[in-house]
Amino acid sequence: MNELIDKNGLTEEEYLAAYCPGDYVKPSVAVDMVIFSAADQKMENYRKLPQKELKILLIKRSGHPYLSCWALPGGFVEPDETTEEAALRELKEETGVENIYLEQLYTFSDPKRDPRTWVMSCSYLALIDSSKVNVSAGDDAALASWFTVSLEMTARNIDEHENGFTRTTDYLLTLTDGDITLSATVRHILDRNDTGTKNTYQIINNNGIAFDHARIICYALERLRGKVQYTDIALNLVPEYFTLTELQQVYEIILGTPLIKAPFRRKYGELLAESTEMQTSDAGHRPSRLFKRKWMTD
Amino acid sequence: MNELIDKNGLTEEEYLAAYCPGDYVKPSVAVDMVIFSAADQKMENYRKLPQKELKILLIKRSGHPYLSCWALPGGFVEPDETTEEAALRELKEETGVENIYLEQLYTFSDPKRDPRTWVMSCSYLALIDSSKVNVSAGDDAALASWFTVSLEMTARNIDEHENGFTRTTDYLLTLTDGDITLSATVRHILDRNDTGTKNTYQIINNNGIAFDHARIICYALERLRGKVQYTDIALNLVPEYFTLTELQQVYEIILGTPLIKAPFRRKYGELLAESTEMQTSDAGHRPSRLFKRKWMTD
DNA sequence: CAAATAGTGTCTTTGAGACATTATGCG
DNA sequence: CGCATAATGTCTCAAAGACACTATTTG
Numbered sequence: 001m002n003e004l005i006d007k008n009g010l011t012e013e014e015y016l017a018a019y020c021p022g023d024y025v026k027p028s029v030a031v032d033m034v035i036f037s038a039a040d041q042k043m044e045n046y047r048k049l050p051q052k053e054l055k056i057l058l059i060k061r062s063g064h065p066y067l068s069c070w071a072l073p074g075g076f077v078e079p080d081e082t083t084e085e086a087a088l089r090e091l092k093e094e095t096g097v098e099n100i101y102l103e104q105l106y107t108f109s110d111p112k113r114d115p116r117t118w119v120m121s122c123s124y125l126a127l128i129d130s131s132k133v134n135v136s137a138g139d140d141a142a143l144a145s146w147f148t149v150s151l152e153m154t155a156r157n158i159d160e161h162e163n164g165f166t167r168t169t170d171y172l173l174t175l176t177d178g179d180i181t182l183s184a185t186v187r188h189i190l191d192r193n194d195t196g197t198k199n200t201y202q203i204i205n206n207n208g209i210a211f212d213h214a215r216i217i218c219y220a221l222e223r224l225r226g227k228v229q230y231t232d233i234a235l236n237l238v239p240e241y242f243t244l245t246e247l248q249q250v251y252e253i254i255l256g257t258p259l260i261k262a263p264f265r266r267k268y269g270e271l272l273a274e275s276t277e278m279q280t281s282d283a284g285h286r287p288s289r290l291f292k293r294k295w296m297t298d
Numbered sequence: 299m300n301e302l303i304d305k306n307g308l309t310e311e312e313y314l315a316a317y318c319p320g321d322y323v324k325p326s327v328a329v330d331m332v333i334f335s336a337a338d339q340k341m342e343n344y345r346k347l348p349q350k351e352l353k354i355l356l357i358k359r360s361g362h363p364y365l366s367c368w369a370l371p372g373g374f375v376e377p378d379e380t381t382e383e384a385a386l387r388e389l390k391e392e393t394g395v396e397n398i399y400l401e402q403l404y405t406f407s408d409p410k411r412d413p414r415t416w417v418m419s420c421s422y423l424a425l426i427d428s429s430k431v432n433v434s435a436g437d438d439a440a441l442a443s444w445f446t447v448s449l450e451m452t453a454r455n456i457d458e459h460e461n462g463f464t465r466t467t468d469y470l471l472t473l474t475d476g477d478i479t480l481s482a483t484v485r486h487i488l489d490r491n492d493t494g495t496k497n498t499y500q501i502i503n504n505n506g507i508a509f510d511h512a513r514i515i516c517y518a519l520e521r522l523r524g525k526v527q528y529t530d531i532a533l534n535l536v537p538e539y540f541t542l543t544e545l546q547q548v549y550e551i552i553l554g555t556p557l558i559k560a561p562f563r564r565k566y567g568e569l570l571a572e573s574t575e576m577q578t579s580d581a582g583h584r585p586s587r588l589f590k591r592k593w594m595t596d
Numbered sequence: 597c598a599a600a601t602a603g604t605g606t607c608t609t610t611g612a613g614a615c616a617t618t619a620t621g622c623g
Numbered sequence: 624c625g626c627a628t629a630a631t632g633t634c635t636c637a638a639a640g641a642c643a644c645t646a647t648t649t650g
Contacts, residue, residue, distance in 0.1 A: 004365045012413075015362035021415045025377045026324040029407075029418060047600070047649080064313035067302045079323045079416055083407040099493035107405045107420050109327075109381040117319045118377055120327060122405050158595050165593055192593055194538065195397035240492065245601075262604075263639055285601040286647035295463050295490055297456050347628075543628080560631075561612055583628040584620035 027109075027118040031087045032074035032213065033057075034105070034123065034220035035095070037130040038237040038250045039146065047284035052249040053148045055130070056217065057095065058175070058182075060143040065115050066210035070175070070182055072217070073144070074121070083122040091126065094144065101127040101236035106219055113212045123216045125223055127236035147175035147182065151221050151256075154185070164193030170204065173214050183207045184214030228254050232272045232296065241290040243280070244269050272296070325407075325416040329385045330372035330511065331355075332403070332421065332518035333393070335428040336535040336548045337444065350547040351446045353428070354515065355393065356473070356480075358441040363413050364508035368473070368480055370515070371442070372419070381420040389424065392442065399425040399534035404517055411510045421514045423521055425534035445473035445480065449519050450554075452483070462491030468502065471512050481505045482512030526552050530570045530594065539588040542567050570594070 002012055010018070035057040040050035058070040073094045077086040084102065092098055105123040113119065155170040167190040175182040185204040191197070203214050228234050228251060237250050248264050274294035279287050300310055308316070333355040338348035356368040371392045375384040382400065390396055403421040411417065453468040465488040473480040483502040489495070501512050526532045526549060535548050546562050570592060 002365065002367075006362050006365055007360075010362065012362045012365060016413055019414045021326075024326070024374070026326050027375070027377075028319075028322070028324050029327065049601070062305075064304050064308065064310045067300065067304055067310060069300075076322070077325070077407070079325075080409050082409065083405060083418070101495060104404060106402060107381060109375070109420070111378050111380065115314055116317045120381070122407070160593075160595075165595055167595055197399060243602090260640060260642085261602090262606095262641085265603075267639080284599070284649050286603085286649095288602055295458075297458075297463055297465055541629090558613060558615085559629090560614080560633095563630075565612080582622050582626075584622095584630085586629055 025118070027111075027120045029077045029083070029120050029122060030074055031077060031083050031090060032072040032121045032123045032216060033087055033091060033126050034072060034217055035091070035126040035128060036149075036220070036224065036237065037128045037133065037146065038253060039130040049245065052246070052253050054253045055146040056149050056175070056220075057144060058147050059094070060145070061210055062143075069208050069210040070145075070147070070180075071210035072123075072213045077122070084124075087124045087126075095128075095133055097128060097133055101233060103223075103233075105216070105223060108212060108216060110212065121212075121216070123219070125220045127224075127233060129237060129239050131239045145177050145180075147177045147180075149217070149221065150174045150176075151218060161193075164191070166191045171218060173209075173218055175209070175217075181207075182209050184209050186215055186218045224254055225256075232268075232293070235272065235293050241292055243288040244291060245288060247291070323416070325409075325418045327375045327381070327418050327420060328372055329375060329381050329388060330370040330419045330421045330514060331385055331389060331424050332370060332515055333389070333424040333426060334447075334518070334522065334535065335426045335431065335444065336551060337428040347543065350544070350551050352551040353444040354447050354473070354518075355442060356445050357392070358443070359508055360441075367506050367508040368443075368445070368511075369508035370421075370511045375420070382422075385422045385424075393426075393431055395426060395431055399531060401521075401531075403514070403521060406510060406514060408510065419510075419514070421517070423518045425522075425531060427535060427537050429537045443475050443478075445475045445478075447515070447519065448472045448474075449516060459491075462489070464489045469516060471507075471516055473507070473515075479505075480507050482507050484513055484516045522552055523554075530566075530591070533570065533591050539590055541586040542589060543586060545589070 005011055006015060037055050037057075038052045039055050041053045042050065057073060059073050061067055061069050061071050073090060075086065075090045075093075077083055081089070084104065087102060088098070088100075091100060091102075103125045105125050107120055107122045109120045111118050113121065151171055151173050153169060154172045155168075157168045159166045159168075169188045169190075171186045171188070173184050173186060184206040187202045187204045189200040189202070191200070201215055203212060206214055209217075224233075234247065234250050234254065238246055244265055247268060248259055248261065251264070251268075252259055269291070272294060274292055280290055303309055304313060335353050335355075336350045337353050339351045340348065355371060357371050359365055359367050359369050371388060373384065373388045373391075375381055379387070382402065385400060386396070386398075389398060389400070401423045403423050405418055405420045407418045409416050411419065449469055449471050451467060452470045453466075455466045457464045457466075467486045467488075469484045469486065471482050471484060482504040485500045485502045487498040487500070489498070499513055501510060504512055507515075522531075532545065532548050532552065536544055542563055545566065546557055546559065549562070549566075550557055567589070
């Protein structure tokens with residue numbers, strides 16, 4: 001608190017005591033969470049390992065707008081809390097889980113993104129060990145479900161012009177849960193020229209995903225794919241003790257490509273996880289060593 | 299627009315027509331910009347190359363709170379615009395520059411970050427070629443100035459406990475412009491254990507930097523340091539034509555370490571810039587080839 | 597032994613780091 | 624020629640990619 005006096009002769013203390021917020025139009029601010037987990041897919045074959053699948057949690061809307069579409073879990077930020085605290089509060093309400101990996105993603109602010117009124121969405125990426133969460137999340141009446149995620153590039157067009165180029169890329173996002181299939185095409189337009197770079201994202205078509213949440217999910221996947229390669233965040237998707245094959249599968253479903261075992265084990269096994277004596281007793285093949293997270297302090 | 303009917307018997311269209319926003323308390327949302335440029339430092343020696351310095355633009359506050367402290371340029375988001383549009387609008391007002399590299403950083407939402415009222419800040423990173431901007435920015439009475447940035451780690455303490463560790467790191471941010479020196483110490487506390495990871499940032503002490511802007515500046519520098527290594531954003535800090543030595547200096551002042559010439563030229567010269575015939579006629583040494591940005595379409 | 601997975605050895609390729617060497621302009 | 628910078632050559636070392644080989648378990 002400084003003692004300087006402003007042009008009206010007030011100190012900071014006096015100014016603040018007299019402060020009256022103006023009557024400007026303000027936006028509502030919500031938090032929306034993209035909660036990922038990596039769940040085991042049941043294998044039909046008799047002694048094969050289960051395969052992992054990347055899932056996100058969605059909640060079916062029971063009111064307008066986007067009635068009976070599926071939306072990201074979230075809610076409005078309340079006074080006296082940060083967006084992160086709001087996210088943690090909602091997370092606990094909707095999944096019962098505390099102590100989760102949480103990272104702010106991006107603030108979406110298109111004034112028309114909510115047809116009712118001006119609502120910004122501060123989005124969060126959350127990662128959760130699927131063994132920790134009960135399948136039917138949502139303790140109240142809200143219908144919540146885990147959807148398997150798939151994102152693939154379906155078209156790309158590059159148009160080079162005088163001092164730059166325009167690149168249009170379409171991504172197809174598909175979310176499935178049993179019979180239910182949701183999908184959306186998100187178009188990314190990158191326009192670069194001598195005077196700058198401009199990125200535009202449009203939801204070209206949308207099947208059952210509420211608001212701009214298809215776009216938010218794409219953004220979250222992009223971030224996850226990037227960060228998984230130079231951090232240890234993937235460890236938040238496996239239980240406390242896990243095998244290297246499990247971890248490799250998690251990397252594979254995130255990145256969408258198969259990885260080669262030996263270099264994977266060198267890179268992540270050596271650097272990120274600490275081996276222990278524990279072994280798991282399986283059926284039909286050599287049992288594998290269990291690993292645990294190693295705390296990297298740098 | 300779907301035709302489903304909700305529990306009150308309304309279609310979405312009817313619902314929206316009747317929609318009346320509730321009377322909740324809402325935050326104000328501001329955008330704050332960390333605008334970097336890399337300016338040539340005048341060399342005293344008679345025929346040496348100029349050295350680059352990393353600068354950010356700050357504006358002196360002429361009213362409470364933080365009267366006569368220095369703040370990031372910014373302003374409030376208005377209805378019918380996105381935060382990005384607000385940032386571009388403010389940027390044009392305060393520096394006269396359009397067509398600039400702009401990237402959303404992070405939304406700071408501590409409800410006490412502005413002593414007046416509840417104000418969230420959606421922060422942006424902007425990069426500008428210093429040759430494009432006049433030294434005395436700010437077309438109105440506001441006093442704007444470019445400050446040289448320096449950020450260094452001053453202390454680190456790691457405390458390992460049962461199931462994890464707590465790491466405390468202090469960073470000293472120093473901003474100088476001629477006689478004026480601003481500084482702040484930002485403390486980062488990383489707490490990891492079996493139940494999760496928690497990051498906390500505190501401004502330990504602060505000399506003349508308004509609000510939580512010291513923290514925002516640190517965040518921006520961190521992002522810039524990271525992205526410079528795997529993207530070509532650094533090219534937004536140099537003029538259209540530039541030498542590889544200039545570019546290397548830009549990398550060096552961002553990363554804070556000297557780089558070795560040969561590998562730098564292999565990595566960035568080959569991958570990111572396209573050579574042209576142009577040469578510059580200098581004084582006292584071999585003239586260097588000028589390079590231009592190469593448009594990477596992938 | 598067959599099936600299935602666990603775990604390692606090693607060759608190749610790539611690229612960063614480090615340093616030396618050559619080139620070119622000016623006075 | 625001397626100074627200062629430009630530009631390239633090359634050796635080393637670390638890590639990723641690719642693939643083959645060995646090791647264990649159950650039935």
